[in-house]
Every structure is written in structure tokens, then in C-alpha cells.
Amino acid sequence: MAVVDIVVGVSPDESGDDAVALGAVLHRLLDARLVLTYVHPPTIDYPSMGNVDAEWEAFLRERANATLGEAREQLAREWSIHDVDSVVYAHASVGHGLRNVAEERGAALIAIGPGASRLDGRLSLGSVAHSLLHGGPSAVAVAPEGYRETAPDHVERLVAGFQDTEESAEAVRLCIDVASHRHIPVQLLTVVLRATRIMGARVGRDAERQVMQALVEREQAAQSHFTSSRTEEITGTVVTGDTPERAMSRFDWQDSDLFVVASSTLGPIARVFLGDMTHKLLRVCTVPAIVLPRGYDGEITGAPGG
Secondary structure, rough: OOOEEEEOOOOOOOOHHHHHHHHHHHHHHHHHHHEEEEEEEEOOOOOOOOHHHHHHHHHHHHHHHHEEHHHHHHHHHHHOOOEEEEEEOOOOOHHHHHHHHHHHOOOOEEEEOOOOOOOOOOOOOOOHHHOOOOOOOEEEOOOOOOOHHHHHOOEEEEEOOOOHHHHHHHHHHHHHHHHHHHHOOEEEEEEEEEEOOOOOOOOHHHHHHHHHEEEEEEEHHHHHHHHHHHOOOOEEEEEEEHHHHHHHHOOOOOEEEEEEEEEOOOOOOOOEEEHHHHHHHOOOOOOOOOEEEOOOOOOOOOOOOO
């Protein structure tokens, strides 16, 4: 089976360190080759007075080499990973640059760190993530803040965001395929948010509980219908809450989890497109997450390992 590539967006900051840690974890999970990628602004393609363009180009080259060197050292020292590729790419947009490198390499996945406004221990979808999560052909993995410190030696459970759609079912089937190689469990997770009350009083609260119960039972039935069609042992959980944060906090997350979600059914085929609900869940997620392109049917794992 062919080895797949994971493009890892590196940067000279803690977000870059988190991205490298996520790349290492995914390398072990998927038997993939890491492609450390540094995207810098394009240089001026015509001579300038005082040789400023040459100095700027030299600075960018030095910074790129230093950042890639630190990333390789982090992989070697902390993960015993030595065989990696490195790419330096010029583009005004880091997200578009990473996407271009992924397309040129035929990479199955792009791994990035949290955005600049990262919150303690959570995912933060900055400008790079938003660029990649709206229209790219490669799956996108995002690390939570501080992942370098909390990253496990191995992923021990795949948590698949589940809705009663074909896109979601494909994402779960991909999780099952990956999990079967690693002998790790797959758990379905469905989030049901309580509708905001127009009135703050107790009026209608019994009716509200009945509606929520009906919604939960419907989602549980959808999970049961899916799992009954599979020979693998898959568990499922439905969590509820007034907000995405409260609902997600009611799931038993572990540092060794990986959250996998499908793109929105409203997005184009074979492209990543983040739906409103998924966006809300990712913003409060405390484990790394992968968003798959809509209709993804490619390979995301290389040769099976033990």
C-alpha cells in the first residue's frame, strides 16, 4: 500500500510546536510520511534600491531553515522520527500555500496548530484554519493549544462526530478502517443543542423536555441503525446542552482521543467545507480534530502496522 503524505504547517512559535506534535501522532496512527512545510511571504521579483530585496530574501531563507531545523529536532528528540521531508513555499497566504503544497504532493492530510487567539487547551480556528476549512481538497487536522505538552504516544480512540447523513457515515467508515489496523475503538458522538428559550420563566419547560427527549431518542435510534449494520463493535453517545461548550464537556474526552468529523452536506463534492454546527463544536474541542472533505473516498492510512 502506498505511503500517504501529511503536510505539517510549521511556524516559529508554540502553535508550530503543537502542529509538529500532532503530525507525529498522526504519523504513528496512519503510517504516513511527514512533509514539514514553511510558508513565507513572496519576495520582490525585481531589483530594489539598497539591495533590500536580497536582504529580505536572505532573512526569509534563514528563518525558514531555522524553523524547519527546530521542527526536525523536535520530531527526532521527542518522537524518534528522523525520516521527514521539508518544503519551503512562498505565498501571501499561509493557508493557500499549505493547500498548494498538499495538492502538488497529493497529500491526504494537512496538520496545523491553533490560531493566534488560542484558548487554554482548546482548538482555535485562526485565519489559516479558515482558509483550509473552506474549499480545500485535503483533510485538515487541527491541534489544540498546548498539544505538544499533552500529546499521547499513540491515539487510543477515534471519536466520530455522527449525524444521520451519508457524509457522516463515510467518516465513520474511514475511522473504522484506521482503527482496525491499530486495534483501537471507535465511538460515535452526536451533539444535540437545546433551543434557546424565548421566555426565562418555567412556562413550557415540560414541553421543552419532551422535545429534547424526542430528539435524543431519534439520534440514538440513528446511531443504533448504523451500528447494527456493521460487524465491528462500535459504541455511541448522545450529549446535550444549552451551548456547544456545555454539551461537549459532558463527553468523557481523553488526551489520547482524536475527533473526526465530516464536511457539511452544503459544501462542494471533494472539498472541505465547515458547517455551522461543526464549527461551533471545534471551537470548544479539547482534543485534536480532523475535518474530512465531502465525499472523501481516498486513503488516509498507509501500510497497516502493529
